[in-house]
Amino acid sequence: MGLLLSGRPARAWNPGGYPALSEIMLDSLNSAIRWLATCVLLVGLLQSSPASAFVEVRQHKMQCSAAFPCPWELQDRVNFWIDIYSRWDSQDAVLHDSVVPSRVYKVIEGRACGRKGNTAFIKDQKKRIAAELHTLAKKVDRKSPVNSAYQKHLLKLFPERSGADIRRAAGDIRCQSGNRDGFASALRRFGTYGPMVRRVLKNSGLHSDIQYLPFVESSYSPKAYSRVGAAGLWQIMPATGRTLGLELDATVDERLDPEAASWAAARYLKDARKTLTVAAQAKNNRVSHSELSPFVITSYNYGVNGMRRAIKKIGPDYMQVINQYRSRKFQVAVKNFYAGFLAARHVARNQKRFFGDIKPGRPLQYQTLILDRQVSIARVQSIFGLSEAELKVLNPALTRFVWHGWRFIPDGYKLRLPRRQDSWSNHVARLRMMPFETRQGGSVEYTVRTGDTACGIAAAFRADCRELIAINGLNRKAVIRVGQKLQVPAKGRSRSRVAQRGRYEIQPGDSACIVADHFGVDCDDLLAANGLHRGSVLQVGASLVIPGTIPTAPGGSYTVGQGDSACSIASRHGISCDALLAANGLAKSDLIFPGQTLTVPGVAAPGTSTDRASAQEPAQTLAYTVVGGDSACRIAARFQVPCRRLIADNALGKEALIRPGQSLTIMGVPASLARSYSSSAKVAKVAVASVEAKSSADAAWSKIAESVGDSSGSGLSGVSPLDRPIDLSVQTSAVDGRTLYRINVEPEETLGHYSDWLHLGGVTKIRELNGYDATQVLASGDALLLPVADRMQRDTFERRREEYHRVLVEEFKENFEVTGANEYKIQSGDSLWVLAREFELPIWVITRYNPELRSSPPRAGKSITIPRIRSRQG
Template sequence: MNSTGAPDGLQGSVRRPTAAARGGFTLLAACLAACLVVTPAPAEESPVSRPPQLERDVEFWIRVYTQIDTDAGFLHDQYNLAVVYDTLHFEPTTTPGERERVVDRERERYGAALRRIAAAGDGPLPADDQRIKDLWGAEGTPSRLHAATEDIRFQLGQADRFRAGLIRSGAWETHIAQVLANLGLPAELAVLPHVESSFNPAAYSKVGAAGLWQFMRSTGRRYMRIDSAVDDRLDPFRSTEAAAQLLAYNYRVLGTWPLALTAYNHGTAGVRRAKETLGTDDIVRIVRSYNSRTFGFASRNFYVSFLAALEVDRNPEKYFGSLQRQSALKFQEVQLPAYVSMPTLERALRIEPEKLRALNPALTHAVWDGRQRVPKAYRLRLPLDGTSWTRELLAQRLSPGEMFAGQSAPPRYRVQAGDTLVRVAARYGVSADTLARMNHLRVSARLRVGRTIDVPEAAAVTVASTAAPAPAAPAPAAPAAPAPTAPAAPAPAPTAAARAPAPTPSAPAVVAAAAPHAPVFTISVGPASAGGAVSAEVAQRESAEDAAVAAAARTRTASAGAQPVSAAQAEAIGPALGPALDAEQNADPIDYSVAHDDSIRVTGDETLGHYADWLGVSTAHVREINHLRFGRRVLIGQHIRLDFRKVSHEAFEARRREYHRELQASFFAAHRIVGTQLYVARPGDSLWTLTQRATQMPLWLVQQYNPDVDLADLRAGTQIVMPRVEEVGSGG
């Protein structure tokens, strides 16, 4: 290891957070394919702004991405990124443990130096201490330098990983640019995968995010197919279309692209809370001044690390010299006429498995090892080798006994007391890793007694022959799986919806109608993978697992965030080149927290009965403290006072979030968002008429797309963004 002093030219000042604060409707547009209408910005002004006040932060991440690789790192102040105390270099053979000891030793050394400088005041200093003091400039008061002893952070270099990502990006950059252009989104968003995954489509993070755009399962199911046979998060083409939808949604809710991008890391609700707390959408003020337990180093630095990636991506020769990006992938697609096993397809197509696997990354391990069939109607990608494949030609190459009407169902095992994944895996003669992959679990996951899990067949998988159509015709559609129970439509009971025109809620709406800067759009995207419905139980379980893992990761990366010292440690945390995740990826913009006066704001599909259950009191008691007559409905946006003598705020909030997480997981187990439409309310319209005219549309989803609209008191002329939802079958 060797170290060099920080270079000059990166000095500045920052207002450091205090220690205490760290801690019919008229249809305006037809459903035009791939169309997003946004008021264009002047040609010379990018909607993805680079504020001068954040320049030093951007420059820091440019240095991380281009000047030092994963065998070096910066020792720096976590709040003032212009203050880089030292650059630590390691030999490639140095173990992570040895590197950690060096980092700890140097952190202590610089902490001691800061204490000496603070104690010396204006007195003379040794040369190195004077260098450190000069880094702080006018901000380096004794109290500020003393506080800085707790903020020394290590940032591993990423130049080698970023360069590799630049080369990989060529395979998909044309498709990404087309998707963004078709939806009217800024072209700059195309570089986001640099920060998320270094353009690695097979990337997985420790919190369960996957693919080029690092989707969690619960968020991904809003837009993509994610089941035991197909995981579209790993498909760069499908996941790009989903990411564009999510980013457009974030922008619609938050109003600016800096906030929409920050929400990709911190969650829509978290950024919306920051915006409302400070009363501004200025990214500089939010980054510099917003204090929250979950708005840590990663969230503060996500947007500036994106801007750094944008700078490097647009000027690669400046930072890396000449490099050749991969050529765009070229392939043909054939739609499967039935459920077919992969070994059968390999034989019929006469294509090497490695080539098929490279072109079809969304197909899961269960498909490649024969436990699941490639689904009917799946668009299988094939090399351009001269043979022009069609659905009919493929059907002719397959025998009736090789085409199936449904998916193969793996055997199930009911967990007994004392079972672990390792123990069950040994019983069936497979590795714990294999069994964990079959069930979308981690090897360390605890198995609940009574739960059923997938297990391998006792013998080699044999697909039995079933009745099939003539070779040239497609197989009959698989029977649809029972749809999970959707949230019930509002009834005269006290629900958070208004059946008839409702009186104005007692509390004023946060914002009246759509903000002037919010985009007006109708959006449609190309077809996602057909089918993909899963059971509500599976969707709820996976959503709960995602939330639990993300919560554990937040605990581990609190304060200055994760600080890996080697490439292996960084990749074990996740593929991101930027700072590690602070909050669970979540598209839900609703704030489910309790206000300081023990009140909450009613959201869709909530009732007084829910509040009573979560508080451990009677519904009559909740009515009494809110002076509500029996039979009077509560309205979305209405303030309700609650009694927290039996339950803490934290416990209530956890139960409330869990209810909505399960509600949303159940819905997206069998539904998918395929676009949006914009409506304008007419006199006499209400939220009830809105949801009745849009089939399969739960109240909470309408509210998520319109969080700042007073849905309980719709006024003529109010703009409502309506998500377009399709029901997803279990098959193709």
Template sequence: MRVPFLLAVMMFVLWVDARSTVSAAAGNSFPVYDAMRANVAFWKTVYAKYPTSNGLIHDNRDLSIIYEVIDLEPRDRGGAEKRNTARVDGAKAKYKKILLSLAAGGVARTSEEKRVLALFGAKPSASRLRAAADAVRFQLCLKDHFAEGVVRSGAYLDEIKKIFRSYGLPEELAYLPHVESSFNYKAYSKSGAAGIWQFTRDTGKRFMTIDYTLDERRDPIRATHAAARFLKGNYERLGSWPLALTAYNHGTTGMVRAKNAMGNYENIFRKYEGSRFGFASRNFYSEFIAAVDVAKNYKKHFGNIKLDDPVSHYEVALSNYAPVKDLSRHFKVDLATLRELNPALRPPVFEGRKHVPKGYRLRLPGKKDPAVQVASAVPRDILVDQQKPSRFYRVRKGDTVGTVARRHGVKMEDLVAANDLDSRKMIVVGQNLRIPSREEKIVPLAKTAATGGPAELTARPLKIAMKGAKELPRRTASQAPPAAVAPAELTAGPLKVALKGAKAEGPPAVTASVPAEAVITPRTARQMADDEFPIIQASAVKKAISASKRVAETEEDGAANVASDPAAETVLAEETRQLERQATLALLPQGDLDSVAVNPRVVTGNLEVEVGSRKNGRAMTGTIKVEAGETIGHYAGWLKVPTGKILRANGLRSASSIKLGQQLKISFDKVAVEEFEQNRYEYHKEIEEDFFAVYKIEGARLYRIKAGDNIWKLCADEFDLPAWLVRKYNTAHDFNNLKLDDQLVIPVVSKVEEG
């Protein structure tokens, strides 16, 4: 009798313990564990108490410890970013110094030291204080931006909830975009995550169409269906919503690994130390819980704000391709309205470069009734049988803008405008110029902001700055590498200087990294808080990379210049010259110095196929070189073949084993070589157009490779830039074989101001 009694007591204790660690009614899908209460409270403070003019200095593991609320200047005020960065850095350094002093046994003498010490409870250990000194973090507050997101959510929130219910999922999931994008329908991250659900391209293609014409990630309704399917799959695989939601941030496979190691979400939250399970992943579920509470009770936090009215629309399916302007005229709906209702249609459609794709369901304003149904039939004379092709030309030595334009039968000024070339019409060997169609109305890139295209794209010289001589010590002859290093590569436009590169340890598949939204969002704020690679700030001494004079060819019609062969100059000599010019550079005006000439809006890289065998004049086989951002999956999709066929043809064991610049053999059984090249070009052009619609290049800085650096990890974690963009500025480097102390030119990127 004693054993059953003891068993009953133990079961009761376990039941009480479970009740004490989980604050949730029976059947609640989203439990709040005691271990995460402080985190939920922290994110409510971020979302609903302080605006973006404030930030929190806090402990990055125990979020109940907030050292200080600091004031920040408005971001649009001149020089504010520099001053805010200094203020944040100063506050973090201040608390780190206090904590290290206390950890070393120092007595808390000042009121400030006593206040900090009291945050840790009675008699904290020295190890705890030392750990806290390394865990001081800044978090931007978001009350005003969260409120703006609540207003925007009114347009589609009811429909989003309805979609989740149709999949048998909790409708609370409809509030997740507050965490991902603040319901910004135009959100786009530096790594290419798009739309309110912030799908990356690779994940998004599992559920949606994403190509040069159509990107359904940007459509809040189509993307919500994708999010519902993705989250449902996470839940079915992981068994709980805390795990399924964390997997939305950390990745499903990563969370399966964490669950196998720790058993349940609470243990993962408290103890898991996976290599990629950082602050964002650990806090993602807490952020969601806080966002749901704040959004549901928005009047309590933000007052009587008016939400956007729900969007009223109906859809018309297109049985074939159609020019958007003809559809606009037929349905008597202006292009701006069509664009607003159909955010999945990319800028090339509205600029006349592409037709609305076959099968697309065009959204039109209003509600569909029998009378509208008859009027919605699309006339046959509007429809066309084929999509407009994308034409490009890879610049070769000796080319000029004039000769390229004449060769393709287009006006020189149209070619210049289509590629955002500067007044000197400089083109560079290896650039892939877009060839506009003869009937296309060219819109200069700098003016396409009104249609959602790139804004502020007039090419400017690119300033290179360094923080000081201490970061770039001069090497003596004895320190120079024993072998000769590659010469600096000089290209035109006005000039690009690529220094030698660094060693990567077993680079993974050549894919773009996976964000920073078009507006400040919770995800953007997390990145801003953890930024350890700030934009170069003005200093007493401005340094810049100077380049040798180039020899250029100029056509009589003023068509273009093409860079000649690079000057024979070693990297060591270049570094030495930079340091020796320090005093001279300090006297130069604070305008543009000598420049790196990269036109970032023109796709670079060899996208052409080196044709092998032919049959009846048709290319049957060929070879290509892997470019940044490409995978075996991409090639298989463009060729319409299984990935296994490409792997076998190249003796590869897995799709993750390819490297940048690697030569691959491919065959053209199902598509022509021209179609493959076009798809490849459009893939790169799409990514770059999307990026420069939101971000602009302001300058550049130098980064010296350190022990343990890997270029792909650097791009994702240190630079917060896509690999393809870093590659543009460092084409002379072998990213697969970078060396210790090598230097990379890293572009400085900022967000294009909206409006």
């Protein structure tokens, strides 16, 4: 085939000068074969290595300025990001060197990084490239010839021809999706929001080139929401938002308001430049404004304190910092942030060259109405004749709590309406003439909407999730469907409390079945134990016997440590918080202190049985036939055995699914209880005299609980950890004649939040009470005293705190879904911040799946659960 491709065979002599027929036929045949061989070769190349595999990053002529310089050492990085933004689409995978981004090994069309179904393929491609690099490194070391086309391409990427560098690169292969289509869409949005951003920058005294930063942050989308919880056009984190003066509560998230967020970003950038100027001048007092610009831009991703530390260690030379600074947090995204900014600026300035004519979006035009009262979104739509979609475009800061009708738009909110000639004057007058809206007391009926969850709805209405599940007859996973009508119990109901062991004091609004569900017992069993029937009326303050509630085994105790809370201790021991509080005569609001000894119900002292049956009463093993309406835990409660043990003994799996007619083995049933059921057709005695608690059953349950993600005993084991309520109450205690109020700090909380929720007007009182200076940084799990004046102030604080965290959950769920979970063993040096960066998750998501991390730091060697998430936007 090589001969045919290189030329025709020598012709035979022909005295007439005309080609013989045989020669014509031979020429035709040779031409056909040459054409066919060429096609085969091309197809082979396409199959073995995509046509784009030998791509090199293009060289682009930059247009730099004194305000934002382009160091020549950064040129190759900038070229790479220009190609990402303008050359390859979001469906293309660019496999490149993470240390030297412009070193592109292969571009694979239609196989975007991180997309469902592509992971294994991309991983295989990385292995193949790594193998090629290792082979190439050996050849370079041995000075052997490099013959294959692909290895010649790879060798060109290493001009210094160092085998060691090539081997290092084999371990640093990274996948980056293109973004040409995304950047084109961003340019359209730039037309809508760019004028507003430029106005804010000008009024803030900042350079207009900063208008290109949102291309890198959010592709100019005010709806953007990152895996770690940053939101909006400027990708602001919740805690940072409060520091920059943005509102984030149940009704409003100003991070999603492009104008409010732009003012916040401008404030950050101005403050960052001041802070970094001081740090830089301490190292070199001749550093220029221009030299600091790369640090200021990079700090928007890495944080101003991180850049200050880098300057302090290396000095105010940006390229030296990029090449020499070492920190676990100073990785690929940080090192490429300024280069990405320069690339975005170049592409946006030259959009016609890269994209042709793109029709920009129309700038927003609106009028603002400052509300003088709270008002429902339904009333606004009715009076102004506007659809939800029209209002959402202009008011993106309003949360789903408002759009779903769970909360009113607050008074003082600047409501944006489409611009009109008459300024909506008649409509505004009509609004102000209408009576004030108030919430009705008692239970309400709610129609489920897309994205709702049972516990999310309960939290929105300030109701107990377990009660909502019980009165609506939901299953253990609390599954609901769009359009379903739910009864939401009245808000503010007191939490259930045990008056004494085995008894419960009835609270306002209780029903027998709600109480039964709370304690995990069958409603009919509770009624029978108290001589009641379905129509019986419960009297507030009366006492109910709870069947299956057994006194605490003697000797179980726990000594409170630093950072502990009552509920974190309960979670650690696999019991409910209510049970631990009741066993110690505590209320949810009571304060506990390091060194204090608590009784842990159900925890046996050394040498005692962990079975619930007493030592004097032999346990029995029964066979039970499941009937309609049964659940595993209700059956376990009925026979006074641990639910976890019943699940493990019958290998029911993490879902604990049972079906009518199924036979279950129930071990460890007290003899007297077994006798009372002996006449039932559903129960048969198994010939085993007694049963001891088995460690294998406990181990099996631990695995089940771990996979389900619930060890709290909350009664919501089938519900996602994101939806389970967490204890955010203020703890109190009387010390030296005065009442102390204490909380444990949660992720994304700041002193500013606490000041807002307590209406203090500043953080000074909190700092003084805790002995903090201005440099003190809060960490998740820290114990903090609060300057609370009265019960009303405390209640307001708790309500606003719970709503804040509920909004974080709801916004996250709107943008991401949990697809599973992996086990991870904590390494030395891991902190919550490091884990969040490593797995690209908000810290609060990690602590929801691992409640013990709410009160204590990660400990090396311990295994934790890391959820896998996927964007709902595809």
